[in-house]
Amino acid sequence: MNTLVEPPPEEQISPSHRAERETVERLTAGRDQIIAELAKVIVGQHEVIEQILITLLAGGHCLITGAPGLAKTLLVKSIARIFHLKFQRIQFTPDLMPADITGTEILQDTGEGRKMLFVRGPVFAHMVLADEINRTPPKTQAALLEAMQEHQVTAAGVRHKLEEPFFVLATQNPIEMEGTYPLPEAQLDRFIYKLVIDYPTRADLIEVLRRTTAEDLPHAENILTPDELTEMRRLVRQVIIAPHVEELAADLLLRTHPDSEDAPESVRKYVRYGASPRGAQAMVLTAKARALLAGRYNVSTADITTVVKPSLRHRIILNFEGEADGLSTDSILDHVLEAVASVQKQTRTREG
Numbered sequence: 101m102n103t104l105v106e107p108p109p110e111e112q113i114s115p116s117h118r119a120e121r122e123t124v125e126r127l128t129a130g131r132d133q134i135i136a137e138l139a140k141v142i143v144g145q146h147e148v149i150e151q152i153l154i155t156l157l158a159g160g161h162c163l164i165t166g167a168p169g170l171a172k173t174l175l176v177k178s179i180a181r182i183f184h185l186k187f188q189r190i191q192f193t194p195d196l197m198p199a200d201i202t203g204t205e206i207l208q209d210t211g212e213g214r215k216m217l218f219v220r221g222p223v224f225a226h227m228v229l230a231d232e233i234n235r236t237p238p239k240t241q242a243a244l245l246e247a248m249q250e251h252q253v254t255a256a257g258v259r260h261k262l263e264e265p266f267f268v269l270a271t272q273n274p275i276e277m278e279g280t281y282p283l284p285e286a287q288l289d290r291f292i293y294k295l296v297i298d299y300p301t302r303a304d305l306i307e308v309l310r311r312t313t314a315e316d317l318p319h320a321e322n323i324l325t326p327d328e329l330t331e332m333r334r335l336v337r338q339v340i341i342a343p344h345v346e347e348l349a350a351d352l353l354l355r356t357h358p359d360s361e362d363a364p365e366s367v368r369k370y371v372r373y374g375a376s377p378r379g380a381q382a383m384v385l386t387a388k389a390r391a392l393l394a395g396r397y398n399v400s401t402a403d404i405t406t407v408v409k410p411s412l413r414h415r416i417i418l419n420f421e422g423e424a425d426g427l428s429t430d431s432i433l434d435h436v437l438e439a440v441a442s443v444q445k446q447t448r449t450r451e452g
Contacts, residue, residue, distance in 0.1 A: 125395075131153075131393055133323055134153065134182055134323055134324075135149060135150075137178075137182055137320040137321055137323060138175070138178055138179070138182070138320060140318040140319070140320055141174060141178050141311075141318050141319060141320055142171055142174065142175050142178065143300060143304045143307045143308050143311065144300050144301065144304040145171075145175070145297060145300075148164075148175070148295055148297055149175070150393075151293060151295050151410055152175070152176075152179060152269070152295070153179075153393060154293075154386050154389045154390050154393060154407070155267070155269075155292060155293050155386070155389075156179070156183070156265075156267060156329065156333075157329075157332055157333060157336050157389035157392065157393060158292055158333070158336060158382075158385045158386045158388070158389040159265065159267075159333045159336070159385075160267075160291070160292025160293065160382065160385070160386070161248050161267060161268040161269070161270070161290060161291050161292060162267070162268075162269045162270070162291060162292065162293045162294075162295060163233075163269075163270050163271075163272065163283075163288070163291040163293070163294045163295070163414060164176075164269060164270065164271045164272075164294075164295045164297060165271070165272055165273075165274050165294065165295070165296050165297070166271070166273075166274070166296065166297030166298070167273065167274065167297075167299070168273060170297045170298075170299070170300075172271045172297060173189065173229060173231060173271070176227065176229045176269050177189070177229070178319070178320040179227070179320075180226070180227040181319070181320050181321075181322060182320050182321070182322060182323050182324065183226075183227075183322075183323070183324050183325070183326065183329050184322045184324070184325050184326060185225075185226035185227045185265070185267075185326055185329075186225045186226045186227070186263065187225060187226070187227050187228075187229070188222040188223070188224075188225035188227075188228050188229070189222075189228075189229040189231055190222050190223075190228065190229065190230050190231065191231050191232065192230060192231060192232050192233050192234075192235050192236035192240070192241075193235060193236060194235065194236060194237065196236045196240050197240060198239060198240050198242075198243035199221065200221065200240075201221050201222065201223050201240065201243045201244065201247075202221045202223055202243055202247070202253045202255060203218055203219050203220045203221035203223070203224070203253065203255060203260075204218075204219055204221070204255070205217065205218050205219070205255060205256055206219055216256070218255055218256075218258070218260065220260070221253075223244070223247050223253060223262065224253075224260075224262060224263060225263065225266075226263055226264075226265055226266060226267065226326055227266075227267045227269065228247075228266075228267070228268050228269070229269055229270075229271070230244065230268055230269070230270035230271070231270075231271050232271060232272060232273055233270040233271065233272055233283065234272040234273070234280045234281055234282060234283060235273075235280055235281070236281065237281055238281055238284065241281065241283060241284075241287060242287070244268060244270075244287075245287060245290065247262060247266075247268070248268050248290050249290060251264070251266050264326075264330060265326055265329055265330050265333065270291070285373075285417060288414045288415070289376055289378050289414075289415060291414065292382045292385070292386065292411070293382070293386065293410040293411060294410060294413050294414035295410055296413075332392070335392060336385065336388050336389045336392055337385070337388065339388035339389075339391050339392050339396075339397060339398065339399060340397060340398040340399070341384060341387070341388065341398065341399040342398065342399070344401075345387075345399050345400070345401055345403075345404060346384065348401055348404050348405075348440070349380050349383045349384050349387075349404050350380060351440055351443075352383070352404070352405075352408055352412075352436060352437070352440055353374070353375050353377075353379050353380040353383070353412070354374075355367065355436045355439055355440065356371065356374035356375045356379075356412060356415075356416055356432070356433070356436055357371075357373075357374030357375075358371045358372070358374065360374070362439070362443075363436075363439075364435040364436060364438070364439045365435075366427075366431075366432055366435045367432060367435065367436065369421065369422075370418055370419060370421055370422030370425070370427055370432065371416060371417070371418060371419065371422065371432060372417045372418060372419040372422075373416070373417040374415075374416060375412045375415035375416055376415055378415070379411055379412045379415045382407075382411040382412075383404055383407050383408060383411045383412070384399070384404075386407045386410070386411060387399045387403035387404050387406075387407050388403075390403045390406065390407060391403050405437060408433055408436075408437060409430055409433050412429070412433060413428075413429045413430055413433065414429075416429040416432060416433070418432075
């Protein structure tokens with residue numbers, strides 16, 4: 101059973117804890133306001149919006165897959181505006197070079213003579229939208245790796261720190277395969293989430309037409325600051341998670357491996373490689389962010405099961421048979437969730 105941790109009495113709260121609680125309350129109160137601001141410019145996509153907010157609170161990077169024209173760029177740009185984050189968009193193309201992302205050194209005249217000066221690239225921003233990241237060669241894709249992992253760029257042997265908070269949200273087009281370069285598995289593993297944006301419903305499509313063909317286009321307003329977002333990211337890691345919830349995350353991850361004795365039949369048959377330990381870290385961290393976003397101070401089992409697909413769908417590699425049969429990693433994860441739920445039900449029955 102999931103229980104909520106009650107906060108201590110007011111007189112026992114230290115000033116630092118009181119400030120943290122106020123931050124959590126501000127986040128909880130601001131959640132609806134954030135969603136309302138995004139609703140001005142984005143029609144529908146409520147689940148995707150919540151998942152991107154979870155990604156920001158968890159301090160990770162996000163990969164967004166969707167067909168053209170589904171407002172992926174507008175969504176990311178609007179979120180950056182709400183949090184008052186410096187935003188940069190990089191359009192990935194086959195001729196894009198690594199220096200076009202990270203920056204380059206140029207020879208410039210100064211008062212002390214000619215010197216090599218580093219000119220910062222577009223990666224020096226709080227939020228970087230890597231648009232159509234699968235349309236550029238691996239050498240340029242790899243230029244993001246150091247920035248994503250280390251939050252720094254190295255040029256001519258000199259390290260340049262990136263601004264904090266720093267996020268990379270990359271998009272890729274799933275329907276254009278000609279002239280694209282699939283991301284290597286090691287680079288996919290750097291993304292804490294992989295989100296899928298679906299086509300709008302008929303009602304949502306009509307609403308999109310009404311808003312985007314009018315004279316005045318809506319835009320989102322600033323609500324929070326980068327410093328507040330940084331503080332919220334720090335609080336996410338303080339959210340409590342019980343041992344049995346951690347065990348659930350570990351069991352779910354291990355069941356994605358075909359050589360595991362507890363793996364479902366579909367995993368044994370169709371999966372070549374299961375999710376890496378980063379997948380378990382992603383589940384726990386984003387589950388903490390989800391709990392905090394809901395105003396809770398502990399992680400529930402529902403938090404874990406909800407974040408399984410966005411955390412693991414890009415970390416599972418199907419074998420040839422799985423690809424030939426047209427299976428998706430989401431369907432494999434459905435079987436994993438069913439297997440774990442069945443074991444839990446049997447355990448409760450025996451204990452009861």
